[in-house]
Amino acid sequence: MTTALLPNFFAGRWQTGTGEGTPMFDPVLGTELARVSSAGIDLAEGFAFAREQGGAALRALSYGQRAALLSQITEVLQANRDAYYEIATANSGTVAKDSGVDIDGAVFTLGYYAKQGHALGDAKLLLDGQRIRMAKDPAFQTQHIQVPTQGVALFINAFNFPSWGLWEKAAPALLSGVPVIIKPATATAWLTQRMVKDVVDAGVLPVGALSVICGSSAGLMDQLQAFDVVSFTGSAETGQIIRSHRAVTELSVRCNIEADSLNSALLSPAATADSEAFKLLVAEVAREMTVKSGQKCTAIRRIFVPRALYKAAAEAIGARLAKTTVGNPRNETVRMGALVSQEQKASVLAGLAQLKTEATVLFDGSAAGWVDADASSACVAPVLLGTESPMSAKVLHAVEVFGPVSTLMPYDSIEEAYAMIRRGEGSLVCSVYSEDHLFTAQASVELASSHGRVHAISPDVAALHSGHGNVMPMSLHGGPGRAGGGEELGGLRALNFYHRRSAVQGSSLALDVLAAQGSQLAL
Template identity: 40%
Template structure:
């Protein structure tokens, strides 16, 4: 077997340490790689990231960074077979590695797509509403997110060397932060291969991505308040890092995603023979055996109604007995090895302690009947199912995690008891409930929601399309309170914002508008002889306004619109009922009639720079328009964002007023325009 020397990537160069530690195959114990970081200048790496990578990324827009992240995901996909082959020696089956490799690339695609859809093509994000702060409107405020001038340090766990790295890298790069990645040593050779693939694209700015293959040395000593640390791993290591003097002194943003004692609840309605009963058994068995149970979201505590304990145990034992354990390269194997013999010993030690308060009802601590040849020095272990009939006295089950193919069955008396047991884990990444009873689900959310970062509800209606208990999704937050670390990752653009600095700005509307590149209420407007729909994006000034002519709305207009559309709501057609309304005080025009007339007042119909109207946002009807009232429209270029070489998005502020200058309606109009 060829032994791979794992290198670091620092200050734009690959670096090979002279002091290397061996990494053994989880399958047969042979040395597959050597790794180390002695000799790296960690302070220089931090400076290089800030000065080269950070400045280059901040000069790019969110869309440019999103395109970069997408290209990195594509590169991983193009070289996935190499990564699959390397991953076998970590003990992972191909199905396990699909989550890691293609799932990891998928997080980059998702981050890229969300950023391009939801973030502006600039480098500042507006957060929330514009806030007038003075009577005349000359002083106002708003919140923004801007890129920090630091580096994001990512310290990752061994179980998902690619997914765990990429789900952090994507949002950080989009946020404009250069990254220093420190993978776990046992699977760091997989992470190094993925980093080489991404660097080979030639798309990453110098200093945007660096890799430490070994100890971090004095890296954390060089961090400041502009930097951040994202950690995935054990509670003990997390606590140690959080107490680092530099992190405490400099108030370095620290995000922890720690292993937790996740639970799954079989609903009281899920009797034997129901789809939910079968789904629960399937889900618990899957979470025990996928990745050999080495998932931070895996089910550790399976909570079932007391009268169904035997039935669930029998069904789960039968399913586990059908799981073939052995060499992950074999097509018939469904569960591979733990990542190392050291990890196997750790799991066995913790199970031995848990067995003092629970019975092992399936599996063996020393079983050796695994499929494959030459596995004697591998890290294989049978799935282990425990049973604790007095869960409130089995504190070791609620306080200690055996990070492997291990779960414990526990009974509950009623829904309140199930909630209390789930919460007894003091915070988890994931809680699942298998039930077809909406009242049960609502009760559990009310009682357990604050203890669990994600809650998934599985039943016969969603099972075929459900991602299941243990799958974090890039569009939803991943993290949890208490024992789970109190951190938050992913969640779409939330992850990007989490890596940025939120600031409050105060000043004149014109000043604030100049900062954010967007028209704000009270901003100076400009007008001209050219209709704004005749201007290309490059010619259109933010704040350029078209003021329409007047149009009077008649009773005949209202009645025609009602009969033509079928909208004969009483406020438009019944004078007596409308007059009795505390809102209308008589017949009024349809809101959508107002929108239609507004379009007729501001649209320039000839072909030109405006290619299409693709939406309205923030629509508010402020004051009713009655028969005989007149209306006019102010159409103002609010913001613009180039999407590609052929077109871009223009956002227009539309203000409809009546003859008394009262606001009738406001909304944002979205158009696609030529650049």
């Protein structure tokens, strides 16, 4: 029996797509949960409605008023939190703590931007820097300002964070005064659609400020106009297609891409097997490999340790991973659930086979079997690979396996380690483990140009740090090169993407009027 189609909220009303739709499945049980379709939806109407109705209504509000709307969204999501956890278990196959990374992480991010926006008060524009005199007489000056773009923000999101991926983008966009259209990844679209439905039903936002369209993304990019923006999270191949679309190449639509990332963990050359830095690395690597079954764009994919500690690190990480029970997330003894789909399972197994051409298996958790699940499920056990010749490897520095897989590599000098880390050609995050703050600072500078974030962990912050892979709203998320070259979050820096900067040159008296309407952008 075919399940029902989830409706899309588009052009200010609920619309069900035509046709049979694309099914979503429980990745553990294999049962069909619901279907999605965007067929037959008038895309041009929806984009125009968002721009003209949603955008105008949002821009009529101050930053403080829009911040209040974010607070109300937070309340709606918190009231429905239990339902979201049930959906995540069924559709994403995640255990409760991993669902929390997605769901509670979204609520935290919304709350953060609500507070940031509240501090901007009644302003309707942002003052960017101080006035600059343009003549000997101070009566003629220039003031840079930022105003919301009069377009729509299209979000094409990934399957691994259907909640956080929505709200970490939508929070700064809505605070900026820009309406959003969300196209969630089909495999896990249910949670995104349900959250939008709850917010729409609560009547929090002006109609047209928040839209969701599930199913095929065909034609969405064709609707973009010059003042629109598009933000994509997913594969490098799809990112390339988006960048080559005429909306970007001819209309200069602002584009943010977050793509592949071979993130690294680096252990200080001064560490020993008994040092706190070594223990911190081991714990973080094991955690990053198993949280959300390794389906995080920020997960640790390569681990670099001094050659003398290669075997000790392999044993210690393997011992940690051996404690991870894998299977049905409904079973309380399970610590790691499934991948989100059979397609992702096939992709991970194929990628693992590629990595094995240059690496050996140091730990394979599949021998323990699954709890309340079988081989037909999308479960994949954590696998630690290793090579003692990482400098000659090619595949290991080029292929990202989006699952519970990581590769251990020894280095003979810190310069060699830096060189191998950079062979990832740009990553979202690298973590550094050391008890020497001088080394940490030096390593951070060396790695900063090839990473969007450097996560420095030392014993004094062992109980405080947010985690290698946890993306926090006050810090930058994005990375150069193959990571996509984009930037998100980073506090109020996130608002830059949704604003247009302009220099107003004129009388200081006119600039006084502008200043009264604006808030100083303090980063």
